[in-house]
Every structure is written in structure tokens, then in C-alpha cells.
Amino acid sequence: MSSVRPKKFLGQHFLTDLKIAEHIADTVDVDAYANIPILEVGPGMGVLTQFLLKKGRELKVVELDFESVEYLKRNYSELENNIIEADFLTLDLATLFDNQPFVLTGNYPYNISSQIFFKMLDYKEIIPCCTGMIQKEVAERIAAGPGSKTYGILSVLIQAWYDVEYLFTVNPGVFNPPPKVKSAVIRMTRNNTKSLNCDEKLFKNIVKTTFNQRRKTLRNSIKPILGKGHPITEDELFNKRPEQLSVQQFIELTQMVKNVL
DSSP, rough: OSSOOOOGGGOOOOOOOOOHHHHHTTTOGGGGTTSSSSEEEETTTTTTTHHHHHHTSEEEEEEOOOOHHHHOOOOOOGGGTTTEOOHHHHHHOGTTTTTTTEEEEBBBOOOGGHHHHHHHHTTTTOEEEEEEEEEEEHHHHHHHHHTOOOHHHHHHHHTTTEEEEEEEEOOGEEEEOOOSSSSEEEEEOOOOOOHHHHHHHHHHHHHHHHHHHSOOHHHHHHHHHHTTTTOOOOOOGGGGGGGOHHHHHHHHHHHHHHHHO
């Protein structure tokens, strides 16, 4: 077997352009984190891996596809003992580098990219930087600000903890097989927020609940959380729709809701 067959059920679209792969690899070179280990998700045939190896940093890769794992073992001897054959979404990330910080990167499978970033948030204390390529639409959603039609759950939950950079767009023609959508490369770097100063579980619940009914004003969409017997204040914030609120306003909203529960 000289190459790996892309598998639709794994959302595999193998990047074939080496220059773009090198550009993606270079996104991990953030000054503050230039020497910490790297974890690559879904290396496939190693098109990105080969450039990450040149960084001279500790590198581990997580790959679910057994064909890709065998290919990597045969062609990248430098990865010996650093290939993790597993589903990234089920891993305890704290164990990979002995609970030390690492940069997360990859050409992420489009069908689970949002889940990957929700997992990143669960480990935000040891993932100070996350880069990589995803579906353009998802990248725009993550980077969007208040007032945008693409601003939503991912935007708020990620921007609460990370500064987001939309770096560049990648066209379908540089993949095998070509996806039906454009792709984009982004970088998320931890901001200075140590705590949201609110009930973070409630914050997440409010963000998800209100955006799932984004056409309604907060006064109406937040009722399932408040339940009966908890009147909503007359604060003008409740007259807005979720896409109009900044991260800080969602924090304020959470504090208000918490006070009446």
C-alpha cells in the first residue's frame, strides 16, 4: 500500500499542496509558545506532519484510521512511540504530555471540527494555542463578532477564552478528494481571562439555549432556564437577540439570571 485511501465516513480530505501545508505548520510558531510540544489531530499521510517535525519540538499525532497509522509508521520513523491510534474526542488530553501545555493543530476532519473545539475548551488550561484548517464556514463562525449572521455559540464560547485570527482561505482543488466547500486556516490563542466571574456552567447553558432560538429576544428564549416563578427584570439587555450581545454582555446576563434563580 503506497498511499492511504480517503474515507468518507471519517471526513478525510487529504491536502496535496506542500506550500499550504508548510504555511499551516508555521501557524504554531507563536512567540510565547514556540518551544512547547505539539499535538496534531488527523495527520493522515503526514503532509502537515513532515513540516511540524522540522520544528524540533516534541510532536505527537492522534490518528483513528488504521491505514494512516500504518503509513505513518512506515514513512515517519521519527514518530516512533508518538503515534496515538485513537479517537481524539475520547482522549484524556492531560495525560499526553504529563499535564504540561501543548499547541493543538491539524487539518481537522470537517465532520467533527466543532466537537474538537468544544474539547479544546475543556482543556483550555493546557492548550494555550490552537491552529489548523477547518471548513471556511466554521472558521468564519468562530471569528465572527456581535451583529454578524455567523456569530453564534462557537463564537461566544471560544472568544470568552481565546483571541481568534482568521489567517487565510484554502480552495477545494488542493485536496484529494476535493471537498464541496472552501476551507480556512485559523489560530486561537488564549487571552488573559482566568475566570468569567460568573457561573460558567450557566453561562454555557445560556449561550446555547438563546442561540438555539436566535430569532427570539432573550426575554423569550431564556424562559426555559428561568422556569416558572422567576420574573425577568426590565433590563434592556433582555430585549436584544443573542447575536447582538458581546461576550461581556453574556457574562452580565448570566450574573442577572443567577441572581433570580
